[in-house]
Amino acid sequence: MSNAVLSINNLQKTYAPNTKALKGVSFDVNKGELVSVIGPSGAGKSTLFRCINRMIEPDQGSSIVFNGLDIVDLNRDNLKNVRKHIGMVFQHYNLVYRLTAIENVLHGRLGYYSTLKGIMGLYSDEDVLKAGELLDLLGLSERKYFKCSNLSGGQKQRVGIARALIQDPTLILCDEPIASLDPQSSKVIMDYLKDITKQMGIPCLVNLHQVEVAINYSDRIIGVSAGSIVFEGTPGEVTEDVIKNIYGAELNDILQK
Amino acid sequence: MISYKSKSELLAKHPFALNFFKKRLLRFLLITAGILALASVGARLVGFQILPIFLKLPQALTRFFKLYLPPDFSEVSKLFEQLWLTVLLAVCSATVGVILAYFSALAISKTTGKIPVLRIGIRFLATLIRNIPSAIWAITLLMAFWFGEFLAFIVMALGTYGFMTRVFSDMIDETNTNSIEALEATGASYWQIIAQAVFPETLPVAVSWALYAVESNIRSSTIIGMLAGGGVGYLIGIYKHFRKFELLFTAVIFVVITILVADQVSTQIRKRIL
Numbered sequence: 001m002s003n004a005v006l007s008i009n010n011l012q013k014t015y016a017p018n019t020k021a022l023k024g025v026s027f028d029v030n031k032g033e034l035v036s037v038i039g040p041s042g043a044g045k046s047t048l049f050r051c052i053n054r055m056i057e058p059d060q061g062s063s064i065v066f067n068g069l070d071i072v073d074l075n076r077d078n079l080k081n082v083r084k085h086i087g088m089v090f091q092h093y094n095l096v097y098r099l100t101a102i103e104n105v106l107h108g109r110l111g112y113y114s115t116l117k118g119i120m121g122l123y124s125d126e127d128v129l130k131a132g133e134l135l136d137l138l139g140l141s142e143r144k145y146f147k148c149s150n151l152s153g154g155q156k157q158r159v160g161i162a163r164a165l166i167q168d169p170t171l172i173l174c175d176e177p178i179a180s181l182d183p184q185s186s187k188v189i190m191d192y193l194k195d196i197t198k199q200m201g202i203p204c205l206v207n208l209h210q211v212e213v214a215i216n217y218s219d220r221i222i223g224v225s226a227g228s229i230v231f232e233g234t235p236g237e238v239t240e241d242v243i244k245n246i247y248g249a250e251l252n253d254i255l256q257k
Numbered sequence: 258m259i260s261y262k263s264k265s266e267l268l269a270k271h272p273f274a275l276n277f278f279k280k281r282l283l284r285f286l287l288i289t290a291g292i293l294a295l296a297s298v299g300a301r302l303v304g305f306q307i308l309p310i311f312l313k314l315p316q317a318l319t320r321f322f323k324l325y326l327p328p329d330f331s332e333v334s335k336l337f338e339q340l341w342l343t344v345l346l347a348v349c350s351a352t353v354g355v356i357l358a359y360f361s362a363l364a365i366s367k368t369t370g371k372i373p374v375l376r377i378g379i380r381f382l383a384t385l386i387r388n389i390p391s392a393i394w395a396i397t398l399l400m401a402f403w404f405g406e407f408l409a410f411i412v413m414a415l416g417t418y419g420f421m422t423r424v425f426s427d428m429i430d431e432t433n434t435n436s437i438e439a440l441e442a443t444g445a446s447y448w449q450i451i452a453q454a455v456f457p458e459t460l461p462v463a464v465s466w467a468l469y470a471v472e473s474n475i476r477s478s479t480i481i482g483m484l485a486g487g488g489v490g491y492l493i494g495i496y497k498h499f500r501k502f503e504l505l506f507t508a509v510i511f512v513v514i515t516i517l518v519a520d521q522v523s524t525q526i527r528k529r530i531l
Binding site: 053081082086088090092094095096099113115119120163167 | 446
Protein backbone atom coordinates (compact mmCIF):
# COMPACT_ATOMS: atom_id res chain seq x y z
CA MET A 1 0.00 0.00 0.00
CA SER A 2 1.81 3.08 -1.20
CA ASN A 3 -0.96 5.18 0.29
CA ALA A 4 0.02 4.47 3.88
CA VAL A 5 1.49 7.39 5.82
CA LEU A 6 1.98 5.28 8.91
CA SER A 7 2.39 1.55 8.92
CA ILE A 8 2.59 -0.21 12.27
CA ASN A 9 3.69 -3.81 12.42
CA ASN A 10 3.77 -6.10 15.45
CA LEU A 11 4.06 -3.19 17.91
CA GLN A 12 4.76 -4.49 21.38
CA LYS A 13 5.35 -2.76 24.69
CA THR A 14 6.25 -4.53 27.89
CA TYR A 15 6.37 -2.36 31.05
CA ALA A 16 7.37 -4.96 33.61
CA PRO A 17 8.20 -8.63 32.91
CA ASN A 18 4.58 -9.69 33.19
CA THR A 19 2.65 -6.60 32.11
CA LYS A 20 2.37 -6.38 28.37
CA ALA A 21 0.59 -3.15 27.45
CA LEU A 22 0.65 -3.89 23.72
CA LYS A 23 0.68 -7.44 22.36
CA GLY A 24 1.64 -7.12 18.73
CA VAL A 25 -0.50 -4.36 17.23
CA SER A 26 -0.52 -3.87 13.44
CA PHE A 27 -2.41 -1.36 11.30
CA ASP A 28 -1.96 1.35 8.66
CA VAL A 29 -3.06 4.96 8.50
CA ASN A 30 -3.60 6.24 4.95
CA LYS A 31 -3.56 9.69 3.42
CA GLY A 32 -6.69 11.75 4.07
CA GLU A 33 -8.07 9.34 6.64
CA LEU A 34 -9.49 9.97 10.10
CA VAL A 35 -8.90 6.80 12.06
CA SER A 36 -10.33 6.37 15.56
CA VAL A 37 -8.98 4.06 18.19
CA ILE A 38 -11.60 3.04 20.75
CA GLY A 39 -11.44 0.75 23.74
CA PRO A 40 -11.82 0.65 27.52
CA SER A 41 -9.46 2.51 29.91
CA GLY A 42 -6.24 0.59 30.36
CA ALA A 43 -6.55 -1.17 27.00
CA GLY A 44 -3.25 0.40 25.90
CA LYS A 45 -4.55 3.25 23.71
CA SER A 46 -2.36 5.96 25.23
CA THR A 47 0.67 3.67 25.22
CA LEU A 48 0.02 2.94 21.54
CA PHE A 49 -0.07 6.67 20.70
CA ARG A 50 3.06 7.47 22.67
CA CYS A 51 4.96 4.60 21.06
CA ILE A 52 4.30 6.05 17.61
CA ASN A 53 6.51 9.12 18.24
CA ARG A 54 8.55 7.24 20.84
CA MET A 55 7.55 9.33 23.82
CA ILE A 56 7.46 5.77 25.17
CA GLU A 57 10.04 3.32 23.82
CA PRO A 58 8.42 0.32 22.08
CA ASP A 59 9.93 -3.17 22.50
CA GLN A 60 12.61 -4.49 20.17
CA GLY A 61 11.11 -6.20 17.15
CA SER A 62 8.31 -3.67 16.75
CA SER A 63 8.11 -1.80 13.49
CA ILE A 64 6.64 1.67 12.96
CA VAL A 65 7.21 2.87 9.43
CA PHE A 66 6.48 6.56 8.92
CA ASN A 67 7.30 8.29 5.62
CA GLY A 68 9.36 5.25 4.64
CA LEU A 69 11.51 5.39 7.82
CA ASP A 70 11.33 2.87 10.63
CA ILE A 71 10.98 5.06 13.73
CA VAL A 72 11.99 2.26 16.11
CA ASP A 73 15.61 2.23 14.86
CA LEU A 74 16.21 5.98 14.76
CA ASN A 75 18.84 7.70 16.88
CA ARG A 76 18.06 10.80 18.96
CA ASP A 77 18.67 13.39 16.21
CA ASN A 78 16.76 11.54 13.52
CA LEU A 79 13.93 10.92 15.97
CA LYS A 80 13.64 14.70 16.54
CA ASN A 81 13.47 15.14 12.78
CA VAL A 82 10.58 12.67 12.56
CA ARG A 83 8.78 14.26 15.53
CA LYS A 84 8.82 17.58 13.66
CA HIS A 85 6.46 16.01 11.14
CA ILE A 86 4.06 14.38 13.61
CA GLY A 87 1.66 16.77 15.34
CA MET A 88 0.26 15.77 18.69
CA VAL A 89 -2.92 16.96 20.42
CA PHE A 90 -3.47 16.09 24.08
CA GLN A 91 -6.42 15.54 26.42
CA HIS A 92 -5.10 18.17 28.83
CA TYR A 93 -4.01 20.53 26.00
CA ASN A 94 -0.44 20.63 27.42
CA LEU A 95 0.04 24.33 26.80
CA VAL A 96 2.37 26.73 28.60
CA TYR A 97 -0.36 28.62 30.40
CA ARG A 98 1.70 31.69 31.27
CA LEU A 99 2.35 32.39 27.60
CA THR A 100 -0.04 33.79 25.00
CA ALA A 101 -1.94 31.71 22.45
CA ILE A 102 0.33 32.78 19.58
CA GLU A 103 3.50 31.93 21.52
CA ASN A 104 2.11 28.47 22.24
CA VAL A 105 1.33 27.96 18.57
CA LEU A 106 4.89 28.94 17.61
CA HIS A 107 6.23 26.23 19.94
CA GLY A 108 5.19 23.85 17.17
CA ARG A 109 8.03 25.31 15.05
CA LEU A 110 10.82 24.89 17.62
CA GLY A 111 12.06 21.68 15.99
CA TYR A 112 12.84 23.69 12.85
CA TYR A 113 15.10 26.20 14.63
CA SER A 114 18.65 26.05 15.96
CA THR A 115 18.83 25.57 19.72
CA LEU A 116 19.88 29.18 20.34
CA LYS A 117 17.17 30.73 18.18
CA GLY A 118 14.62 28.47 19.82
CA ILE A 119 15.78 29.43 23.31
CA MET A 120 15.52 33.14 22.50
CA GLY A 121 12.19 32.64 20.72
CA LEU A 122 13.53 34.34 17.57
CA TYR A 123 10.86 33.03 15.21
CA SER A 124 10.93 34.09 11.57
CA ASP A 125 8.39 36.69 10.42
CA GLU A 126 6.92 34.04 8.13
CA ASP A 127 6.22 31.68 11.05
CA VAL A 128 4.74 34.43 13.21
CA LEU A 129 2.35 35.40 10.42
CA LYS A 130 1.48 31.73 9.80
CA ALA A 131 0.68 31.31 13.51
CA GLY A 132 -1.66 34.29 13.34
CA GLU A 133 -3.33 32.86 10.26
CA LEU A 134 -3.85 29.46 11.88
CA LEU A 135 -5.43 31.03 14.96
CA ASP A 136 -7.78 32.98 12.65
CA LEU A 137 -8.62 29.76 10.86
CA LEU A 138 -9.52 28.06 14.15
CA GLY A 139 -11.75 30.96 15.19
CA LEU A 140 -9.36 32.47 17.72
CA SER A 141 -8.59 35.75 15.96
CA GLU A 142 -9.70 37.73 19.03
CA ARG A 143 -7.67 35.60 21.43
CA LYS A 144 -4.20 35.62 19.83
CA TYR A 145 -2.55 37.66 22.56
CA PHE A 146 -4.51 36.21 25.49
CA LYS A 147 -2.61 34.26 28.10
CA CYS A 148 -3.61 30.63 27.68
CA SER A 149 -4.62 30.39 31.33
CA ASN A 150 -7.48 32.77 30.45
CA LEU A 151 -8.90 30.63 27.64
CA SER A 152 -11.77 28.14 27.90
CA GLY A 153 -11.18 24.41 27.48
CA GLY A 154 -12.34 24.37 23.87
CA GLN A 155 -10.20 27.40 23.04
CA LYS A 156 -7.15 25.80 24.69
CA GLN A 157 -7.65 22.70 22.59
CA ARG A 158 -7.87 24.80 19.43
CA VAL A 159 -4.54 26.41 20.36
CA GLY A 160 -3.23 22.85 20.76
CA ILE A 161 -4.47 21.98 17.27
CA ALA A 162 -2.88 25.14 15.81
CA ARG A 163 0.41 24.15 17.50
CA ALA A 164 0.19 20.77 15.75
CA LEU A 165 -0.78 22.32 12.38
CA ILE A 166 2.09 24.82 12.28
CA GLN A 167 4.50 21.88 12.31
CA ASP A 168 3.37 21.17 8.71
CA PRO A 169 2.67 17.63 9.91
CA THR A 170 2.32 14.55 7.77
CA LEU A 171 0.23 12.97 10.53
CA ILE A 172 -1.59 14.24 13.61
CA LEU A 173 -1.98 12.10 16.72
CA CYS A 174 -4.89 13.14 18.94
CA ASP A 175 -4.80 11.52 22.37
CA GLU A 176 -8.36 11.83 23.70
CA PRO A 177 -8.79 15.36 22.34
CA ILE A 178 -12.35 15.80 23.64
CA ALA A 179 -12.24 13.83 26.89
CA SER A 180 -12.05 17.01 28.99
CA LEU A 181 -14.53 19.06 26.97
CA ASP A 182 -18.28 19.70 27.09
CA PRO A 183 -20.41 18.29 24.23
CA GLN A 184 -20.53 21.58 22.28
CA SER A 185 -16.78 22.22 22.37
CA SER A 186 -16.28 18.53 21.55
CA LYS A 187 -18.30 18.93 18.37
CA VAL A 188 -16.32 22.02 17.34
CA ILE A 189 -13.02 20.19 17.88
CA MET A 190 -14.16 17.05 16.02
CA ASP A 191 -15.41 19.19 13.11
CA TYR A 192 -12.01 20.87 12.89
CA LEU A 193 -10.24 17.49 12.92
CA LYS A 194 -12.55 16.28 10.14
CA ASP A 195 -11.76 19.43 8.10
CA ILE A 196 -8.06 18.91 8.66
CA THR A 197 -8.17 15.39 7.25
CA LYS A 198 -10.47 16.19 4.34
CA GLN A 199 -9.39 19.68 3.24
CA MET A 200 -5.75 19.76 4.26
CA GLY A 201 -5.29 16.06 3.57
CA ILE A 202 -3.47 15.47 6.86
CA PRO A 203 -4.47 12.10 8.32
CA CYS A 204 -5.52 12.08 11.97
CA LEU A 205 -5.25 9.16 14.36
CA VAL A 206 -7.72 9.90 17.14
CA ASN A 207 -8.02 8.12 20.44
CA LEU A 208 -11.64 8.34 21.62
CA HIS A 209 -13.77 7.32 24.56
CA GLN A 210 -17.12 8.00 22.91
CA VAL A 211 -18.24 5.28 20.52
CA GLU A 212 -20.96 7.52 18.99
CA VAL A 213 -18.41 10.21 18.13
CA ALA A 214 -16.10 7.62 16.60
CA ILE A 215 -18.93 6.28 14.44
CA ASN A 216 -19.98 9.77 13.30
CA TYR A 217 -16.58 11.14 12.39
CA SER A 218 -14.22 8.31 11.44
CA ASP A 219 -13.36 6.76 8.12
CA ARG A 220 -12.11 3.71 9.94
CA ILE A 221 -12.37 2.47 13.52
CA ILE A 222 -9.86 0.32 15.38
CA GLY A 223 -11.04 -1.41 18.55
CA VAL A 224 -8.38 -2.17 21.15
CA SER A 225 -8.87 -4.42 24.14
CA ALA A 226 -6.22 -5.67 26.57
CA GLY A 227 -3.34 -4.62 24.31
CA SER A 228 -4.60 -6.25 21.10
CA ILE A 229 -6.66 -5.08 18.15
CA VAL A 230 -10.02 -6.89 18.33
CA PHE A 231 -11.79 -4.95 15.58
CA GLU A 232 -10.87 -3.00 12.48
CA GLY A 233 -13.46 -1.72 10.03
CA THR A 234 -15.71 1.09 8.84
CA PRO A 235 -18.17 2.81 11.20
CA GLY A 236 -20.97 0.89 9.46
CA GLU A 237 -19.46 -2.37 10.59
CA VAL A 238 -19.59 -1.45 14.27
CA THR A 239 -22.41 -3.62 15.59
CA GLU A 240 -23.63 -4.46 19.08
CA ASP A 241 -21.47 -7.59 18.99
CA VAL A 242 -18.37 -5.60 18.07
CA ILE A 243 -18.95 -3.20 20.98
CA LYS A 244 -19.46 -6.13 23.30
CA ASN A 245 -16.22 -7.64 22.08
CA ILE A 246 -14.26 -4.42 22.65
CA TYR A 247 -15.74 -3.26 25.95
CA GLY A 248 -17.10 -6.52 27.29
CA ALA A 249 -20.46 -4.77 27.68
CA GLU A 250 -23.51 -3.80 25.64
CA LEU A 251 -23.64 -0.33 24.11
CA ASN A 252 -26.60 0.47 26.39
CA ASP A 253 -24.49 -0.28 29.44
CA ILE A 254 -21.84 2.22 28.39
CA LEU A 255 -22.61 5.75 29.51
CA GLN A 256 -22.59 7.91 26.41
CA LYS A 257 -21.38 11.42 26.96
CA MET B 258 -36.05 9.91 61.14
CA ILE B 259 -33.54 7.10 61.13
CA SER B 260 -34.39 4.51 63.74
CA TYR B 261 -31.34 3.05 65.46
CA LYS B 262 -30.98 -0.18 67.34
CA SER B 263 -30.45 -0.21 71.12
CA LYS B 264 -27.05 0.81 72.48
CA SER B 265 -26.03 -2.73 73.49
CA GLU B 266 -26.87 -4.05 70.02
CA LEU B 267 -24.88 -1.24 68.38
CA LEU B 268 -21.92 -1.90 70.69
CA ALA B 269 -21.86 -5.53 69.64
CA LYS B 270 -22.01 -4.50 65.98
CA HIS B 271 -19.30 -1.80 66.13
CA PRO B 272 -16.84 -3.08 68.75
CA PHE B 273 -13.98 -0.77 67.72
CA ALA B 274 -15.80 2.51 67.25
CA LEU B 275 -15.57 3.78 70.84
CA ASN B 276 -12.12 2.36 71.32
CA PHE B 277 -10.88 4.38 68.35
CA PHE B 278 -11.74 7.69 69.98
CA LYS B 279 -10.42 6.64 73.41
CA LYS B 280 -7.11 5.63 71.85
CA ARG B 281 -6.81 8.90 70.02
CA LEU B 282 -7.37 10.93 73.21
CA LEU B 283 -4.87 8.80 75.11
CA ARG B 284 -2.23 9.26 72.40
CA PHE B 285 -2.70 13.03 72.43
CA LEU B 286 -2.36 13.20 76.25
CA LEU B 287 0.76 11.02 76.26
CA ILE B 288 2.52 13.11 73.60
CA THR B 289 1.67 16.38 75.39
CA ALA B 290 2.93 14.99 78.71
CA GLY B 291 6.11 13.82 76.99
CA ILE B 292 6.84 17.26 75.51
CA LEU B 293 6.23 19.01 78.85
CA ALA B 294 8.51 16.54 80.63
CA LEU B 295 11.31 17.13 78.10
CA ALA B 296 10.94 20.90 78.44
CA SER B 297 11.13 20.81 82.25
CA VAL B 298 14.17 18.53 82.25
CA GLY B 299 15.88 20.87 79.79
CA ALA B 300 15.01 23.93 81.85
CA ARG B 301 16.47 22.35 85.00
CA LEU B 302 19.67 21.42 83.16
CA VAL B 303 20.40 24.99 82.00
CA GLY B 304 19.15 26.53 85.24
CA PHE B 305 16.31 28.38 83.56
CA GLN B 306 13.86 30.03 85.91
CA ILE B 307 10.90 32.13 84.96
CA LEU B 308 10.60 34.30 88.06
CA PRO B 309 13.95 36.17 87.83
CA ILE B 310 13.06 37.33 84.32
CA PHE B 311 10.22 39.38 85.73
CA LEU B 312 12.08 40.45 88.87
CA LYS B 313 15.11 41.73 86.97
CA LEU B 314 13.12 43.34 84.16
CA PRO B 315 13.05 46.90 85.63
CA GLN B 316 16.79 46.75 86.25
CA ALA B 317 17.49 45.56 82.71
CA LEU B 318 15.30 48.28 81.23
CA THR B 319 17.03 51.03 83.20
CA ARG B 320 20.41 49.80 82.01
CA PHE B 321 19.15 49.72 78.43
CA PHE B 322 17.86 53.30 78.57
CA LYS B 323 21.04 54.53 80.21
CA LEU B 324 23.35 52.89 77.67
CA TYR B 325 21.47 53.27 74.41
CA LEU B 326 19.49 56.49 74.77
CA PRO B 327 19.44 59.01 73.32
CA PRO B 328 20.53 57.64 69.91
CA ASP B 329 23.61 59.43 68.58
CA PHE B 330 23.14 60.68 64.98
CA SER B 331 26.61 62.24 64.62
CA GLU B 332 27.98 59.53 62.33
CA VAL B 333 24.88 59.23 60.19
CA SER B 334 26.63 59.88 56.85
CA LYS B 335 29.12 57.08 57.46
CA LEU B 336 26.22 54.88 58.51
CA PHE B 337 24.29 55.59 55.31
CA GLU B 338 27.33 54.78 53.23
CA GLN B 339 27.65 51.38 54.92
CA LEU B 340 23.91 50.78 54.75
CA TRP B 341 23.93 51.40 51.01
CA LEU B 342 26.84 49.01 50.68
CA THR B 343 24.86 46.43 52.66
CA VAL B 344 21.86 46.70 50.34
CA LEU B 345 24.11 46.39 47.28
CA LEU B 346 25.86 43.36 48.78
CA ALA B 347 22.50 41.75 49.55
CA VAL B 348 21.16 42.33 46.03
CA CYS B 349 24.34 41.15 44.29
CA SER B 350 24.81 38.04 46.42
CA ALA B 351 21.13 37.14 46.10
CA THR B 352 21.28 37.54 42.30
CA VAL B 353 24.36 35.36 41.92
CA GLY B 354 22.99 32.76 44.35
CA VAL B 355 19.59 32.68 42.68
CA ILE B 356 20.96 32.28 39.13
CA LEU B 357 23.28 29.44 40.15
CA ALA B 358 20.48 27.86 42.17
CA TYR B 359 18.07 27.92 39.22
CA PHE B 360 20.47 26.01 36.99
CA SER B 361 21.30 23.58 39.79
CA ALA B 362 17.60 23.04 40.39
CA LEU B 363 17.14 22.20 36.68
CA ALA B 364 19.84 19.56 37.08
CA ILE B 365 18.37 17.95 40.20
CA SER B 366 14.62 18.24 39.58
CA LYS B 367 12.78 15.00 38.80
CA THR B 368 11.23 16.49 35.66
CA THR B 369 14.23 18.29 34.14
CA GLY B 370 17.26 16.46 35.56
CA LYS B 371 18.53 14.15 32.84
CA ILE B 372 22.01 13.19 34.07
CA PRO B 373 21.96 10.96 37.21
CA VAL B 374 25.58 11.71 38.25
CA LEU B 375 25.01 15.45 38.07
CA ARG B 376 21.74 15.08 39.95
CA ILE B 377 23.29 13.26 42.89
CA GLY B 378 26.42 15.42 42.93
CA ILE B 379 24.64 18.77 42.92
CA ARG B 380 21.98 17.62 45.36
CA PHE B 381 24.73 16.59 47.78
CA LEU B 382 26.63 19.85 47.32
CA ALA B 383 23.53 22.00 47.82
CA THR B 384 22.46 20.03 50.91
CA LEU B 385 25.94 20.38 52.39
CA ILE B 386 26.06 24.14 51.77
CA ARG B 387 22.53 24.63 53.07
CA ASN B 388 23.13 22.77 56.31
CA ILE B 389 26.19 24.74 57.34
CA PRO B 390 25.07 28.00 59.01
CA SER B 391 26.27 31.29 57.50
CA ALA B 392 28.18 32.19 60.65
CA ILE B 393 30.24 29.01 60.34
CA TRP B 394 30.90 29.76 56.65
CA ALA B 395 32.09 33.26 57.59
CA ILE B 396 34.49 31.96 60.22
CA THR B 397 35.78 29.14 58.01
CA LEU B 398 36.23 31.20 54.84
CA LEU B 399 37.85 34.05 56.78
CA MET B 400 41.19 32.29 56.44
CA ALA B 401 40.79 31.96 52.65
CA PHE B 402 39.43 35.39 51.72
CA TRP B 403 40.27 37.59 54.72
CA PHE B 404 38.02 40.29 56.12
CA GLY B 405 35.95 42.46 53.85
CA GLU B 406 32.99 42.94 51.60
CA PHE B 407 34.03 40.11 49.30
CA LEU B 408 33.87 37.58 52.13
CA ALA B 409 30.43 38.87 53.16
CA PHE B 410 29.34 38.56 49.51
CA ILE B 411 30.56 34.95 49.24
CA VAL B 412 28.94 33.90 52.51
CA MET B 413 25.56 35.41 51.58
CA ALA B 414 25.67 34.01 48.03
CA LEU B 415 26.36 30.55 49.48
CA GLY B 416 23.42 30.86 51.85
CA THR B 417 21.11 31.93 49.02
CA TYR B 418 22.40 29.17 46.76
CA GLY B 419 21.92 26.38 49.28
CA PHE B 420 18.41 27.40 50.22
CA MET B 421 17.17 28.40 46.77
CA THR B 422 18.42 25.25 45.02
CA ARG B 423 16.13 23.25 47.27
CA VAL B 424 13.21 25.67 46.84
CA PHE B 425 13.60 25.90 43.05
CA SER B 426 13.85 22.15 42.52
CA ASP B 427 10.63 21.69 44.50
CA MET B 428 9.08 24.50 42.45
CA ILE B 429 10.05 22.85 39.14
CA ASP B 430 8.74 19.50 40.38
CA GLU B 431 5.41 21.13 41.13
CA THR B 432 4.94 23.04 37.88
CA ASN B 433 2.74 21.50 35.24
CA THR B 434 4.95 19.23 33.17
CA ASN B 435 2.37 18.50 30.46
CA SER B 436 3.78 21.23 28.25
CA ILE B 437 7.23 19.63 28.44
CA GLU B 438 5.76 16.46 26.94
CA ALA B 439 4.06 18.48 24.20
CA LEU B 440 7.26 20.28 23.22
CA GLU B 441 9.23 17.03 23.22
CA ALA B 442 6.63 15.67 20.80
CA THR B 443 7.21 18.60 18.41
CA GLY B 444 10.92 17.78 18.23
CA ALA B 445 12.14 20.68 20.38
CA SER B 446 15.54 20.26 22.08
CA TYR B 447 16.18 20.14 25.83
CA TRP B 448 17.30 23.76 26.23
CA GLN B 449 14.51 25.00 23.97
CA ILE B 450 12.02 23.25 26.24
CA ILE B 451 13.65 24.71 29.35
CA ALA B 452 13.59 28.23 27.88
CA GLN B 453 10.13 28.08 26.27
CA ALA B 454 8.13 25.97 28.75
CA VAL B 455 9.85 25.54 32.14
CA PHE B 456 11.23 29.07 32.43
CA PRO B 457 8.03 31.03 31.66
CA GLU B 458 5.97 28.69 33.81
CA THR B 459 8.27 29.10 36.83
CA LEU B 460 9.33 32.73 36.38
CA PRO B 461 6.81 34.52 38.64
CA VAL B 462 7.38 32.15 41.55
CA ALA B 463 11.14 32.27 41.01
CA VAL B 464 11.16 36.10 41.05
CA SER B 465 9.08 36.07 44.22
CA TRP B 466 11.63 33.80 45.89
CA ALA B 467 14.50 35.93 44.56
CA LEU B 468 12.95 38.96 46.28
CA TYR B 469 12.73 36.93 49.46
CA ALA B 470 16.42 36.11 49.08
CA VAL B 471 17.28 39.82 48.86
CA GLU B 472 15.22 40.61 51.97
CA SER B 473 16.71 37.71 53.83
CA ASN B 474 20.24 38.78 52.88
CA ILE B 475 19.63 42.35 54.08
CA ARG B 476 18.46 40.92 57.40
CA SER B 477 21.36 38.55 57.81
CA SER B 478 23.97 41.00 56.50
CA THR B 479 24.13 42.61 59.96
CA ILE B 480 25.40 39.44 61.61
CA ILE B 481 27.44 38.27 58.62
CA GLY B 482 28.93 41.75 58.23
CA MET B 483 30.00 41.65 61.87
CA LEU B 484 31.82 38.34 61.34
CA ALA B 485 33.06 38.83 57.79
CA GLY B 486 33.71 42.56 57.89
CA GLY B 487 31.48 44.34 55.42
CA GLY B 488 28.62 46.79 55.35
CA VAL B 489 26.62 48.05 58.27
CA GLY B 490 27.21 44.88 60.28
CA TYR B 491 30.89 45.68 60.42
CA LEU B 492 30.08 49.15 61.74
CA ILE B 493 27.79 47.67 64.40
CA GLY B 494 30.59 45.32 65.40
CA ILE B 495 32.98 48.23 65.84
CA TYR B 496 30.46 50.24 67.87
CA LYS B 497 29.92 47.26 70.13
CA HIS B 498 33.62 46.68 70.52
CA PHE B 499 34.26 50.27 71.57
CA ARG B 500 31.07 50.42 73.66
CA LYS B 501 29.56 53.28 71.62
CA PHE B 502 26.03 52.16 72.39
CA GLU B 503 24.28 55.41 71.39
CA LEU B 504 25.78 55.11 67.90
CA LEU B 505 24.97 51.40 67.83
CA PHE B 506 21.34 52.14 68.62
CA THR B 507 21.14 54.60 65.71
CA ALA B 508 22.56 51.94 63.40
CA VAL B 509 19.98 49.41 64.60
CA ILE B 510 17.15 51.91 63.99
CA PHE B 511 18.26 52.46 60.40
CA VAL B 512 18.77 48.76 59.76
CA VAL B 513 15.21 48.10 60.92
CA ILE B 514 13.90 50.91 58.69
CA THR B 515 15.84 49.49 55.71
CA ILE B 516 14.42 46.02 56.30
CA LEU B 517 10.88 47.38 56.53
CA VAL B 518 11.32 49.37 53.31
CA ALA B 519 12.77 46.35 51.50
CA ASP B 520 9.87 44.25 52.70
CA GLN B 521 7.36 46.79 51.36
CA VAL B 522 9.14 47.17 48.02
CA SER B 523 9.21 43.42 47.42
CA THR B 524 5.57 43.08 48.49
CA GLN B 525 4.64 45.67 45.85
CA ILE B 526 6.71 43.97 43.13
CA ARG B 527 5.22 40.59 44.06
CA LYS B 528 1.69 41.98 43.78
CA ARG B 529 2.41 43.16 40.23
CA ILE B 530 3.90 39.92 38.92
CA LEU B 531 1.78 37.19 40.54
